[in-house]
Amino acid sequence: MRMARLARLELSEEEIELYLRDLNGFLASGRKLQQVDVGGLAGTSHALTVGTVLRPDQVGESLPQAAVLAEGPEVMDGYFKVPRIVEGQE
Amino acid sequence: MRRLAQLLAAGEITSTELVRRCLERIKETEPELNAFITVDEEGALVQAAQSDERRARSQALSPWDGIPLAVKDNISTKGLRTTCASRFLRSYRPVYDATVVERVKRAGLIIIGKTNLDEFAMGSSTEYSAFGVTKNPHDPARVAGGSSGGSAAAVAAGQVPWSLGTDTGGSIRQPAAFCGVVGLKPTYGRVSRYGVVALAPSLDQVGPLAATVEDAAILFSLIAGADPRDATSTEARPFALPAWDPQVVQGLKVGVPEEFFSSGLHGEVEAAARSVLRSLEEQGAVLQPISLASNEYAIDTYLTLVTAEASSCLARFDGVRYGERVPAGDVNTMFAKSRGAGFGPEVKRRIMLGTYVLSASHYEAYYEQAQRVRTLIRQEVARAFAEVDVIITPTTPTTAFRIGEKRNPLEMYLSDLYTATANLSGVCALSLPCGSDARGLPIGLQIMGNHFQEELIFQVAHVVEANVERVAGFEL
């Protein structure tokens, strides 16, 4: 299933079946939305229209390395460690 | 809360005593309720001792210094496990406090523990938690609502005087209604989201839950206001407690959207809401029928946007920097296995749907269309608020349902039928108890106000509250 690959989710056979069913139910509700006449309305990405908010270019404190790595499942020499990276996959 | 503050100020009770009282209450009720994921007994007692010291030196941080609080477990607490009710984060300890946590700590509040929720706040019943279901204090066979079920149940059962929750489509108001407490979903952007684990950033808000309107308002006053770390909050005004004025309902224009009183609405819930409306009318309010016809699309719109945003927000849980990793020979398999094992079924379902609606070939038809419908809904709500001061509706179509009753996810999503509109349009809305059904289950009333009109809806709620019997809350 392409979506599961894109979302990096390992699913069992049963799960795939289940979510396919859900997806179909969900798509029905999506189709309902597609019936709505939205004319030339622009989409809403933000609940409130806020103006541009920028931050001054000032260096603040970073975390100590130990804190950065504290929750890392696998760390080595100050780095996070990950298994082999395979290119050419989605 | 005022009474607690007075007792603390007068030295008639200490913070340590208060915290012990909460811990006892938690010990008594928790085996049945399961409102908490983590109770920080040790930490809370240390904080309480510090608060007592401050009081002794007359250096209280605020009138509320020393009062315990529970925090929903999707809000980051430095050094205190923050699981989002997910296996993936079952041992994750944040290195930083969310802004709201910083703010309540600055006021001297004591965080007693972290409350249960639907995993990553995805749900309406707190059944989808990796840490078990939270029961409704009024009937343990029923759900507490969700996703802030733990926060609502903890307040309702008197485990804590108040708590923080988050609300993306109704996740504070619906459990508040089911548990018989007051809960506010603030105007989008009025409270900082910094440190709140995102479900759908364009909809999420943090808000207070408490036994009374005034208590909710007090807690809200501690967390509201702009935060330079949240670009969507920086125009937010702070909130000061109002002088409660019963005259506020005189001439108040109350919008009553007929669409919220129609099919699917439970008779007793409708009766309770209508009775409040009548009473308000008697006190001088003007009831005005309005139409929010596009509410019909609210749930579908909400679902499309939430799943899309969530699929992106939850992608960071990949097992590289934090969380539970399932080892594998290559990194992509490691990602997929870790996520597959770490996430529960509802989370996976929503990630799948969200990935689908954002994928190149479906984006326009689903996501973009939902954004447009959202504009339609927003405009309709704006038109309504041009005519009325507040909009009053039932919070939920029914009272608390039985655990396991709703097996179909789409059916579950309908619990947010009356609440999602406030999130989609960004307005503020609160739920307060307005009676009970024949089984003794609380009924919630929703008061919606325009952007940044929290003071008004609190005032109106305060008037409503005066005629309603309190059904839950903290006792000394």
Place this chain on the structure above:
Amino acid sequence: MNYDIVIGLEIHVALLTESKFLCSCSTAFGAAPNTQCCPVCLGLPGSLPMVNEKAVEYAVKAGLALNCQVHHFSRFDRKNYFYPDLPKAYQITQDTYPLCTDGYLEYYIDDQLHRTAITRLHLEEEAGKLIHSGGSIVDSEYSLVDYNRAGIPLIEIVTAPDITSPRQARLFLEQLRLLMLYIGVSDVKMEEGSLRCDANISLKPQGSAVLGTKVEVKNLNSFRALERALEYEAERQRIVLEQGGKIRQESRTWDERSGRTASMRSKADAPDYRYFPEPDLPPLRLDPAWVERIKASLPERPLERLRRLEKEFGLSRYEATFLVNYPDFGQLFLELAVAGGDNRALINLLMGEYAGLAREFGHLEPERLTELLAIVDEGLITHSQSKAVLEELFRSPLSPRQIVKEKGWEVLRDVEQLREAIQGVLAGHPDLLDRYRAGEERLFGFFVGQVMRAVQGKADPKVVNQLLKEELNRLV
């Protein structure tokens, strides 16, 4: 068949801000791994981005310098993909509404002015750095991740497919690098990755309007690599086409060692990035007056400087290009040169021995250079002596006059003393003098040389010539 080469470039430039794009961590290069990280750039749950004003300013500056239209409304989007160096599993970038579009860059190739269109320029965040356990990514058992670099602001610049040769691609990129350097938005070091370039290349039958299938070439770590990789790739494609084959749409990586490109992934494997508007950041709305102010403060651009050097300072294209390509020399020249005046001596000095010495030891203070030119002009020292003084200037803190004085290098002005020296030389070579008398005029040069040697080169050759002529005339 003959083919036209069609090349388009995608360039990433790291902006020279103090702090990162979306958080306040330092951007300094070369720190210990994972020491310039915070909840935001680590993508910790709940953290939120906040845009650095300077990054926007620099991007606007770059856009203006590239003659782009700077949009007063632009928007941030999420580009979703999984990779261990990407902390949030999405990159904050600008997709649908980029900051700048429709610009161009002009540059000379062999005295011919070329123009390459810039399609778009947008802001985005940098990813972390991967260190592979093996020699390359493919033969590494594991990789290590450093997030210091994650979140540094980048601009991505995309050209139209206007470039027609590998050499032009290199010259374009060199000119772009120079431009970024001139406007001060980046240190544009390819070796540190603050300037990176990917290229799209395709072939089409000569004169055809239909574009061929394009191939993306990555891992181009130097200007030379860009040119060589494109030459290789053009040749590879030509051979495939001539043999009746088809070009696969794919990404290929350049291998410096073998001098070849190798397939990375085909188009079919290209990820679906599921772009959607970034809900955590409001759109970027720029104040037109602010943009105007940046425009007004834009420093001179390389091409403008080239033209000015030619027009106002009378330099050749070759000389002007030298000064433009080495902005430090250009700066020095402009400080010392006189517009409309004679700057021959200065440019000859700068492009002559000074260039080599300055590159080795750093530039001299402009005042000392001025003085050096002045004392040559005054005749205090000879031109040939000036070289010795110049060398001495790099070693000693003294001024040119002090050096000349200390070394006793002043030109011998005492006519009588010179006359004595001449007479001495002539008296020492009576045979030669006889031959000169007999009409062997080329011996004049020999006498000059002998005189100069007698005065240790301290005489002005012109004066020596003059006096020698007088003396010989007297004797003949």
